[in-house]
Amino acid sequence: xxxxxxxxxxxxxIEHLARIEEIVKMPGFEDAGLETAQAVLExxxxxxxxxxxxxxxxxxxxxxxxxxxxxxxxxxxxxxxKQFSEGGWQGLQHPTAFGGQGLPKTIGSVCGEIINAAxxxxxxxxxLTDGAIEALLTAGSDELKATYLEKxxxxxxxxxMNLTEPQAxxxxxxxxxxxxxxxxxxxxxxxxxxxxxxGEHDMADNIVHLVLARVSGAPEGVKGISLFVVPKFMVNKxxxxxxxxxxxxxxxxxxxxxxxxxxxxxxxxxxGGAVGYLVGEENRGLEYMFIMMxxxxxxxxxxxxxxxERAYQKAVQYAGERVQSRPVxxxxxxxxxxxxxxxxxRMLMTxxxxxxxxxxxxxxxxxxxxxxxxxxxAEVRRQNxxxxxxxxxxxxxxxxxxxxxxxNLGVQxxxxxxxxxxxxxxxxxxxxxxxxxxxxxxxxxxxxLVGRKTARDGxxxxxxxxxxxxxxxxxxxxxxxxxxxxxxxxAAARQAFIDVVGFIAAQAKTDPxxxxxxxxxxxxxxxxxxxxxxxxxxxLAAERLAEAGNDVAFMQAKQATARFYADHILTRAPGVRDAxxxxxxSVMALPLEAF
Numbered sequence: 319x320x321x322x323x324x325x326x327x328x329x330x331x332i333e334h335l336a337r338i339e340e341i342v343k344m345p346g347f348e349d350a351g352l353e354t355a356q357a358v359l360e361x362x363x364x365x366x367x368x369x370x371x372x373x374x375x376x377x378x379x380x381x382x383x384x385x386x387x388x389x390x391x392x393x394x395x396x397x398x399x400k401q402f403s404e405g406g407w408q409g410l411q412h413p414t415a416f417g418g419q420g421l422p423k424t425i426g427s428v429c430g431e432i433i434n435a436a437x438x439x440x441x442x443x444x445x446l447t448d449g450a451i452e453a454l455l456t457a458g459s460d461e462l463k464a465t466y467l468e469k470x471x472x473x474x475x476x477x478x479m480n481l482t483e484p485q486a487x488x489x490x491x492x493x494x495x496x497x498x499x500x501x502x503x504x505x506x507x508x509x510x511x512x513x514x515x516x517g518e519h520d521m522a523d524n525i526v527h528l529v530l531a532r533v534s535g536a537p538e539g540v541k542g543i544s545l546f547v548v549p550k551f552m553v554n555k556x557x558x559x560x561x562x563x564x565x566x567x568x569x570x571x572x573x574x575x576x577x578x579x580x581x582x583x584x585x586x587x588x589x590g591g592a593v594g595y596l597v598g599e600e601n602r603g604l605e606y607m608f609i610m611m612x613x614x615x616x617x618x619x620x621x622x623x624x625x626x627e628r629a630y631q632k633a634v635q636y637a638g639e640r641v642q643s644r645p646v647x648x649x650x651x652x653x654x655x656x657x658x659x660x661x662x663x664r665m666l667m668t669x670x671x672x673x674x675x676x677x678x679x680x681x682x683x684x685x686x687x688x689x690x691x692x693x694x695x696a697e698v699r700r701q702n703x704x705x706x707x708x709x710x711x712x713x714x715x716x717x718x719x720x721x722x723x724x725x726n727l728g729v730q731x732x733x734x735x736x737x738x739x740x741x742x743x744x745x746x747x748x749x750x751x752x753x754x755x756x757x758x759x760x761x762x763x764x765x766x767l768v769g770r771k772t773a774r775d776g777x778x779x780x781x782x783x784x785x786x787x788x789x790x791x792x793x794x795x796x797x798x799x800x801x802x803x804x805x806x807x808x809a810a811a812r813q814a815f816i817d818v819v820g821f822i823a824a825q826a827k828t829d830p831x832x833x834x835x836x837x838x839x840x841x842x843x844x845x846x847x848x849x850x851x852x853x854x855x856x857x858l859a860a861e862r863l864a865e866a867g868n869d870v871a872f873m874q875a876k877q878a879t880a881r882f883y884a885d886h887i888l889t890r891a892p893g894v895r896d897a898x899x900x901x902x903x904s905v906m907a908l909p910l911e912a913f
Contacts, residue, residue, distance in 0.1 A: 320367065321374075321628055321631065322363075322631065323363035323436075324627060325360060325363050327876075328428045328431070328677070330860075330872075331678050331856075332352065332355050332681060333352055334859040335678055335681055335856060336424045338351060338352055338422075339351070340685075341422050341685060341692075344692040345694060346692055350421050350422050354421075355424075358410075358425055359425070359429065359432070362432050365402075365405060367436065370441075371435075371437060373394040373395065374437040377392035377439060377578035381439075382570065382579070383570075384567065384580070387566045388567075389520065389567055390520055391521055392439075395578065403473025404473075407433070407444070408470070409471040410425070411423055412448075412455075424681065428684075430445070430617060431627070431680075432624075433624075434621045437578075438576055438621060438624065438625055441621070443476055443516045443521065444476075445617050446477055446515050446516060447473070447475075447476045448613055449477065449611070449613045450526055450610065451471060451477065453528055453545070453606055453607070454466060455467070456606065458547075458597055462595060465553055466549075469524070469557075474524075475525065476522045477525070477526045477528065478515065478528065479614065480584065481493075481511075481607065482513045482514075483512060488762060490540055493532065493543055494509060495508065495510070495586065496531055496532050497534075497594055498533075498534055499534070504595060505531075506590070506592065507529060507546055507591060510583065510586070512583050512584075513571070514583070517580070517582030517583075518550075518580060523559060524551045524559060525550040527547070527549070528545060528548075529547075530546075530607060541601060543604045543607075544597075544599075545602075545603035545604075546594035546596055546597060547595045548594040550562070550565060563593055564591055565584055565587075566585050569582070574751060575748035575749040575752055611757060615710055615713075615757045616687075616714065618756065619715075619716075622721035622750065623673060623721070625721050625724075625746050626720060626721045626725065629721075629728035632728060633669060633727070633732065634657075636741075637657040638655055638657050640655060640735075641653050642654075642655075642733075643659065645658040665730060667879070667886070668727060668882075669728065670882075671880075671887060672723060672883075673724060674876075674883075675852060676713075676716065676717040676849055678855075678856060679712065679848050680717065682852055683706055683712075683713050686703075686706040687706045690705075704779055711764065711767045711771065712844055715842070716846070717845070718753035719754055721750040722751065722754060724750075726747060729743045731743075761837065764840060765834065767837070767840065767841050768833055772823065772840075773822055773826035777820065777822065777823040781819060786851075787847065790805075790855055791805045791812070794858065797858060797861060798861060800881055801861065803881065803884065804880055807885065807888040807889060808888060810888070814847075814895035815843060815847050815895075817895050817899055818895055821836075822836075832903070836898030836902060839898050840898055843895065843898070846888060846890060850884060860872075860873040860874075860876040860877050861873070
C-alpha cells in the first residue's frame with residue numbers, strides 16, 4: 319500500500335496545540351508561520367510519498383550488504399538520498415549561517431515523522447546526521463564547525479554516533495577505546511565500536527564519526543571520556559577530501575527489523591591509528607554526546623509515531639477490503655468487510671487514538687524546544703526548557719512503546735495474513751521493536767524521568783504539569799457533554815499521576831528499589847496522561863471549529879478520537895497507579911535463586 323502523510327492532522331497540531339502564531343513572534347522565526355508550515359509539509363509529503371516510501375518494502379527483502387570494507391545500500395537508496403540532500407531536507411531546522419533553512423523544530427520534527435513513516439531504514443541516516451550537527455554546533459571549535467557543518471547540513475556528508483562497544487552498552491563507564499595525543503594537536507584513536515547506524519554506506523562522499531574514547535591518563539569511569547571527530551576521509555585545508563582515515567567497517571549486523579539500515583561494526587586504528595579531532599575539552603565527552611543523545615531520543619520518539627501511522631493506514635486499508643463473516647447487528651446481508659465488526663473497529667480506533675495522541679504530545683514538546691532556544695524572555699526560556707526536558711523521555715519512551723502496541727494490532731487486524739511477510743504488516747512490527755531499545759531503552763528513559771526529572775526537585779516540575787492539565791479540565795467542564803466526559807477521565811488520570819509523583823518523591827532516597835520498580839509504568843502513565851491532555855485540548859479546538867463550519871467531518875473525527883482515547887486509554891491510569899504505589903514490594907519479593 320502507498321503511504322499518505324497525515325498533513326491535515328499535523329497542521330491542526332501545529333496551529334491549535336503548538337500555537338505557531340506564538341513561534342513566529344520569536345527572533346529568527348518571523349517567516350515560519352502556518353502558511354510556511356503548510357507549504358513545507360505538502361512538499362515533504364510529496365517527495366516522501368513518491369520517492370522514499372516505495373522503497374520500503376523491497377528494501378526489507380533486499381537489505382544493505384557488506385563486502386570487504388564497503389557497504390552497498392538497498393536498491394534505490396542512493397539516488398533517493400541524492401534527491402533528499404539536493405532538496406535541502408537535511409538542513410531544514412539547522413542554522414542559516416551554515417546553509418540550513420533555520421525553520422523551527424515545530425515544523426522540522428513533523429517532516430521527520432513523514433520521512434520515517436515513508437521508510438524507517440532510510441530515515442535513520444539523516445537522523446544521526448542531525449545529532450552530529452547538534453553536537454558540533456554546541457561544543458565544536460570554530461575550525462571544526464568551518465570544516466564539517468556546511469557539508470553535514472547540506473547532506474553531502476553524513477554523521478554517526480559511536481558510543482557502544484562489545485563490553486560497554488548502556489554503561490558507558492566501561493568504554494575502552496583510547497585516544498593518544500599527537501604533537502600537532504590531533505589524536506590517534508584506537509578501538510572497536512558496534513551498533514553504528516550508517517557507520518559505512520555508499521550514499522555520501524564522507525562520513526563524520528563522533529567517537530567516545532579515553533585520552534591516555536584520563537580518570538576512570540564516565541568522567542574520563544572525551545569526544546572526537548573522526549572522518550572516514552581526511553579533509554584538506556581547501557575543503558576537498560584527502561586520504562582514507564584508519565577506520566573501517568568489518569561487518570554489519572543481521573537484524574529482525576530496519577534491515578535496510580546498515581548497522582556497522584567499526585574498527586579504529588588497526589593501521590597506526592585513526593586521526594581524530596577533540597570536540598570541546600578533554601573528559602567532557604559524555605556531556606557533549608548527550609547533546610546528540612537528547613536530539614536523537616526525541617527523534618526516535620517521532621519514529622515511533624511514524625511507524626504507528628504507517629501500520630494504522632495499512633490496517634485501515636485491509637479492513638476495508640477483507641470480506642469475512644456477517645456483522646453481528648445484521649446491517650449487511652451476508653459476509654461483509656471486517657471494518658464492520660466491533661472488535662476490528664476497537665483495534666483501529668486504538669491505533670488511531672494512540673498515534674494521534676503521541677503526535678500531539680510531540681508537537682507540543684517541539685514548540686517548547688523552540689521557545690526554550692528562541693524566546694526573548696529569559697524566564698520563558700527557562701520554563702520551556704524545563705518542560706521540554708521533562709517531555710523528552712515521554713516522547714521517546716511512551717511513543718515507542720505505543721508503536722509496539724499499534725503495530726501489533728496492525729498484524730492482528732490482518733489476521734493470519736498479518737503473519738505472512740508478503741502483506742507487509744509484519745515489517746512494521748519488526749521495525750518498531752528497535753525503537754524501545756536504541757538511544758536508551760525504555761527503562762533508561764524511565765530512570766531519567768524518576769531520578770532527574772521527578773525526584774531531584776521533589777516532584778515540583780511534575781506537579782506543575784499536573785496543574786496545566788487541571789486547567790484544561792476546567793475548560794472541558796464548561797463544554798459539551800463529550801468535553802465533560804473527557805474532562806472527567808482526564809481528572810482521574812491526573813489524580814493517579816499525582817499519587818505516583820508523591821510516592822516516587824517520598825521513596826527515591828529512602829527506598830530506591832520501591833521507586834524504580836515502577837519507573838517504566840510511571841513513564842507510561844505520564845505519557846498516557848500528557849497525550850490524553852493534548853487530545854482534550856484538541857477536542858476543545860475541534861468543537862469550536864466545527865461550530866464555525868470549518869472542515870466539519872475532520873473536526874468531528876478529531877472529537878470522536880479524543881473521546882475514544884479518554885474512555886479506552888486514559889482509563890488505564892488508575893490501575894497503573896495501583897501497581898506502582900501498592901505493588902512495589904512484589905517486584906523484588908522473589909529471591910534471586912528462585913528465578
